[in-house]
Amino acid sequence: MTPGPRAEELARAWAAQRGRLVGVAYAVLGSRAEAEDVVADCWLSLVAADARDPVRDVEAWATVAVARRALDVLRSARVRREAYVGPWLPEPIVGDGPATAAADPADRVTLDERVSYALMVVLETLSPAERTAWVLHDLFGLPFPDVARAVGRTPAAVRQLAVRARAHVGSGAARVDVDRREQRRVAEAFLAAAGGGDLAALVAVLDPDAVLTSDGGGVVSAARRPVRGADDVARFVLGIGRRMQAGDAVHPVTVNGGPGFVATRDGATFLVAALTVEGGRVTRVDLVLAPGKLPR
Numbered sequence: 001m002t003p004g005p006r007a008e009e010l011a012r013a014w015a016a017q018r019g020r021l022v023g024v025a026y027a028v029l030g031s032r033a034e035a036e037d038v039v040a041d042c043w044l045s046l047v048a049a050d051a052r053d054p055v056r057d058v059e060a061w062a063t064v065a066v067a068r069r070a071l072d073v074l075r076s077a078r079v080r081r082e083a084y085v086g087p088w089l090p091e092p093i094v095g096d097g098p099a100t101a102a103a104d105p106a107d108r109v110t111l112d113e114r115v116s117y118a119l120m121v122v123l124e125t126l127s128p129a130e131r132t133a134w135v136l137h138d139l140f141g142l143p144f145p146d147v148a149r150a151v152g153r154t155p156a157a158v159r160q161l162a163v164r165a166r167a168h169v170g171s172g173a174a175r176v177d178v179d180r181r182e183q184r185r186v187a188e189a190f191l192a193a194a195g196g197g198d199l200a201a202l203v204a205v206l207d208p209d210a211v212l213t214s215d216g217g218g219v220v221s222a223a224r225r226p227v228r229g230a231d232d233v234a235r236f237v238l239g240i241g242r243r244m245q246a247g248d249a250v251h252p253v254t255v256n257g258g259p260g261f262v263a264t265r266d267g268a269t270f271l272v273a274a275l276t277v278e279g280g281r282v283t284r285v286d287l288v289l290a291p292g293k294l295p296r
Contacts, residue, residue: 010050013058014043020140021066027135028070028128029077030090030120033292038069045069060146067136067150074128085218087226089286090120091293092272094262095254115139117256117274118284119169121213126165133158134165186277187252187259194237195250202237206230207281212237217290220270233285240271240287262295269294 018039025035042065046055055061081088123131129151136142136150137158144155144162151158186205193201212233216222227236245265252261255274263271272294276284288294 006050006054007047010047010055010058014046014062017059017062021062024063024066024135024140025070026091026093027115027120027123027139028067028132029074030124031077031293032091032093034073034077035070038066038073042066042069063136063140063142064146064150067132067147068152071128071132071151074131078128085216086222086224087213087215088124089213089215089288089290089293090117090124092117092255092260092274092288092295093257094260094272094295095257115256116258116276117260117286118258118276120256121284121286122169126168127161129153129158130161130165130168133161134169137162138166138169182280183259183275183277186280186282187261187275190275190282191250191252191261194241197238197241199234199238202234203230205282206233207279207283210281210283210285212285212287214287215290215293217292219291220289222287222289237285 021039021042022032022035025038026032029035029038042062045065046058046062049055049061123134126134132151133147136147137144142150144159147158147162148155151161153161189205190202192198193205208230209228210230210233212223212227214222214227223236227233244263248263248265250261250263252259253272254260255272258274259277260272260274262269262273270289270291272288274284274286274288275282276286
């Protein structure tokens with residue numbers, strides 16, 4: 001059966017919003033795979049809803065529907081994440097500049113460029129309702145009545161959720177504009193020191209209070225607790241380097257828009273690292289090793 005004009009109109013409207021909707025779901029969930037599943041489910045819901053009563057504003061309807069569904073998934077996922085082996089880190093969004101820019105815009109996650117990987121880690125400490133309220137209002141600019149529809153509370157209640165979340169996010173100092181050239185310079189110094197096995201140079205590029213978190217999910221070896229302090233972080237990073245095999249390669253990339261690198265073996269990624277740079281030094285190193293979270 002040939003799709004009618006209304007079906008084609010809906011499909012065009014949905015395609016135009018898909019990247020943004022995956023961004024909403026990803027910011028709520030911290031998982032790209034789950035975000036894509038949520039958006040696919042909501043497309044089917046949109047078709048069914050439109051058949052009952054035509055949806056006049058697809059963007060508004062879809063944003064609320066995706067956020068509501070993502071919130072439900074997050075509440076369920078929290079139970080699994082509490083039983084997770086070691087720290088749970090968000091799934092990284094890895095890019096490599098020109099190749100990413102050439103990708104189909106409908107397939108790219110749409111996120112504010114100031115949303116770093118470190119911020120995604122901070123969002124994990126919020127309650128599901130606080131996180132959703134902050135993402136929808138502060139990140140994607142939805143008015144509180146629409147946020148209330150997604151969260152299932154009154155506008156006054158979600159305003160308070162957003163205020164609490166904003167204070168917590170602000171205390172994490174994760175939303176800071178950083179000079180990209182400075183980020184790149186520090187990241188290159190970090191990689192050079194790590195690749196050369198130079199402990200002193202690596203300690204010098206790390207903030208004295210640097211923190212390293214690694215997520216292996218119980219599948220691969222990783223630190224069960226955060227590593228703290230420049231010296232211990234540097235030694236942990238160099239220990240990873242000593243376990244590299246002949247033929248392994250390390251490539252600088254962007255991770256959630258910030259500096260990072262991937263390590264590959266036989267063409268497959270086995271590690272993604274996100275670096276947080278502040279004040280000319282690396283303050284956080286987040287290592288994702290869990291196979292299910294690595295780029296496909």
